[in-house]
Amino acid sequence: MSKRLNISKSTISIVLNGHGDEKRVSKDTQETIIKFAEENNYRANQLARGLSRGKSDMIGLVIPNISDSFYARIARRIETKARLSGYNVIFSSTGESKERESELIESMLDRQVDGLIIASTQQNEEDILRLKKSNFPFVLIDRRYPDIETNFVGVDNVGGVAMAVEQLVKMGRKRIGFITLKPGLEAIHERLVGYQQTMKKFELEVKDGFVHELNYETFDEQMPAVFEIMLNSSNDIDGIVFATHFLTASGLREMKRRKVLVPNEVAIVSFGQMSAFDLVDPPITSIAQPVEDLGGRAVDILLENLKDGITAYKQEMLDSSIEVRKSCGA
Incomplete structure (x- = not known):
């Protein structure tokens, strides 16, 4: 690798072991090394790390649902980056169960x-506090406990939904609805706040039938009733922001069943993406979350803790971006 890239072995070792930023290796050089390693299936030599340290060289990843494309992409990034530093990742899904x-x-x-x-699940303060008290290295991703100081990497949910509403306003929509989940997760609450604040910013009315909070377990069954309310003459919604990609997919099915024309009758924006959003007609405007950075930074912070101990907690909020497509009337 050193000869192929014309980069010193020591620099390659530093980057593959997760210390590129610490040792001030340029971002371009780090990306070159990591890309080459991934393409050539390079693995750091675990035996060289030394079993005498009493380490397992394993990282545990706990996520709500591995079949969810958002968490699947995060898991892939975490697994790839950890492997390049000589760690294997074992992961399991909670199914949003506190007990699990x-x-x-x-x-x-x-x-x-x-x-x-x-x-x-944000219902498990006891275990999070126990991990913190024992000084065990861990990083929370996407979801945190606001009253417990821990390592955390998340996404600016308020700003992301603000971009979605602003895009619809830009396209001339004024009766904008919001379909979300029932409160429970901080991220979901933040997205509702983003919607409310942006509607207020543009002096747009939020009527009783504009916001719908659905159950995670039964949102598909609830969706027909939601559109019955949103599309009636008293509301006559002309734009909708969906708080998650799976709510968007469910809403699209219901709109197709009702023969609602997108974006002519109702323009839509999804918070979160699915690969299928590029394939449907019209393609779906969506808020793209920085999945690669989210997973990558979580690994970086964890590796720093494993090397140097927990000297201070890091909390990082990453910005989303908007991918404008035809579903919003663009």
Whole structure:
């Protein structure tokens, strides 16, 4: 690799072991090394790391649902980046169950993982506090406990939804609805706040039938009733922001059933993406979350803790971007 890239072995070792920023290796050089390593299936030599340290060279990843494309992409990034630094990743899904999350954390600790990355149910303060008290290295992603100081990497949910509403306003829409989940997760609450603040900013009315909070377990069954209310003459919604990509997919099915013309009758924007959004007609405007950066930064912070100990907690909020397509009338 050193000869192929014309980069010193020491620099390559620094980058592959997750210390590129610390050692001030340029971003371009780091990306060149990581890209080459991924393309050539390079693995750091775990034996050279030394079993005498009493380490397992394993990281545990706890997420709500591995079949969800958002978390699947995060898991892939975490697995790739951790592997390049000589760590294997074991992961499991909680199914949004507090009890299951607690069981998985305990199981991974029993397997002597070196650290944890957790997208929590936000109902498990006891285990999070226990990990913190024991000084065990872990990073929360996407979801955090506002009253507990921990490592955290998340997304600016308020700003992301603000971009979605602003895009619809830009396209001349004034009766903009919001379809979301029932409160429980901080991220979901923040997205509702983003909607409310932006509607107020543009002096747009939010009537009783404009906002709908659905159950995670039954949102598909609830969607027909939601559109019955949104599309009636008293509301006559002309734009909708969906708080998640899976709510968008469900809403699209219902709109197709009702023969609602997008964007002529109702323009839509999705918070979050699915690969299918590029293929449907019209393609769906969406708020793109920085999945690669989210997973990558979580690994970076965890590796720093594994190397140097927990000297201070890092909390990073990453910006989203908007991918404008025809569903919003563009």
